[in-house]
Amino acid sequence: MKVTSCMNIDSEFLYSYGAEDRHYKTGEIIYREGDHAVYYYQIVQGKIKQNNYDAEGREFIHNILRENQSFGESMIFLEDLHMMNAICLTPVDIIRLHKDSFLQLLEENPKISLQMNACLSQRLYFKSIMLQNMSSPNPALRLEGLLEYLKSYHDVNCNDSLHIELTRQQMANLTGLRVETVIRTLKKMETQSKIKIKNRKVYY
DNA sequence: TCATTAATCGAAG
DNA sequence: CTTCGATTAATGA
Numbered sequence: 496m497k498v499t500s501c502m503n504i505d506s507e508f509l510y511s512y513g514a515e516d517r518h519y520k521t522g523e524i525i526y527r528e529g530d531h532a533v534y535y536y537q538i539v540q541g542k543i544k545q546n547n548y549d550a551e552g553r554e555f556i557h558n559i560l561r562e563n564q565s566f567g568e569s570m571i572f573l574e575d576l577h578m579m580n581a582i583c584l585t586p587v588d589i590i591r592l593h594k595d596s597f598l599q600l601l602e603e604n605p606k607i608s609l610q611m612n613a614c615l616s617q618r619l620y621f622k623s624i625m626l627q628n629m630s631s632p633n634p635a636l637r638l639e640g641l642l643e644y645l646k647s648y649h650d651v652n653c654n655d656s657l658h659i660e661l662t663r664q665q666m667a668n669l670t671g672l673r674v675e676t677v678i679r680t681l682k683k684m685e686t687q688s689k690i691k692i693k694n695r696k697v698y699y
Numbered sequence: 700t701c702a703t704t705a706a707t708c709g710a711a712g
Numbered sequence: 713c714t715t716c717g718a719t720t721a722a723t724g725a
Contacts, residue, residue, distance in 0.1 A: 632713090634713075662704090662705065662706085663705075663706065663707095664704095664705070664706090672713085672714095673713075673714055673715080674705090674706080674707095675706095675707080675708085675713095675714080675715085676713065676714075678706065678707060678708090679707090679708090682707095695705090695706070695721090695722090
C-alpha cells in the first residue's frame with residue numbers, strides 16, 4: 496500500500512491564496528498546545544516535531560516532519576485548539592496559509608481537496624499501526640514498529656536500508672521508552688541483524 | 700580548548 | 713523496565 500505520504504501544494508499556488516513565508520530558529524515554537532488552530536503549514540526546509548508533556552514533565556513525540564510535509568491541518572477542520580506543540584528541531588522555512596484561505600483553496604480545487612483527504616487517511620492509517628505497536632510491552636517490538644512506520648512513511652525506495660535520522664532520545668520519546676532502554680534494545684536488535692549500526696547511526 | 704549535547708555503561712530497584 | 717551516577721564521544725563557539 497503505497498500512497499503519496501503527504502500533502503505538498505505548489506508554493507506559487509499557495510502564495511496566490513495569500514500564503515506567507517515564515518522562518519523559525521532551532522527550538523522555536525510554531526504553536527503550542529491549547530492555541531487556536533489558524534494556519535495550514537507546509538515545510539519548505541527543516542524539521543519540526545509535534546509533542547506534548549505528561550504530568551511528570553516527560554516528553555512524548557507524536558511525529559517528526561520534514562520538508563514538503565504539511566501539518567496543523569487536521570485541527571483546521573475541527574475548528575478547535577491544537578492538542579500538541581510544534582517545535583523546530585532545525586532552522587525551518589515554512590509557508591503558512593490562513594485557515595479561511597486554506598478552506599477556500601480546497602473548495603475551489605477539488606483535486607487538492609481529495610489529496611488532502613488521502614493525506615489525512617494516510618496519517619490515520621499509520622497512527623493506528625503505531626498505536627498497536629506501541630502498546631506492546633516488548634521494547635524491541637515498539638522500536639521495530641517505529642522503524643517500520645518511518646520506513647513506510649518517509650521512504651520511497653524501499654529496497655535499501657533506511658538511515659534513521661533520529662537521536663536515541665527522540666526514539667525514546669516516540670516510543671515511550673527510556674534512552675538507555677532504547678540503546679540496549681537497539682544493540683540486541685543489531686546482534687539479531689534486524690538493524691545495522693554504523694558509527695552510532697541506525698539503519699533499518 | 701571549554702562548554703554543551705548525545706551516547707553508553709554498570710549497578711540497583 | 714526505569715533510575716542514578718559517571719564516563720566518553722561528538723559538535724560547536
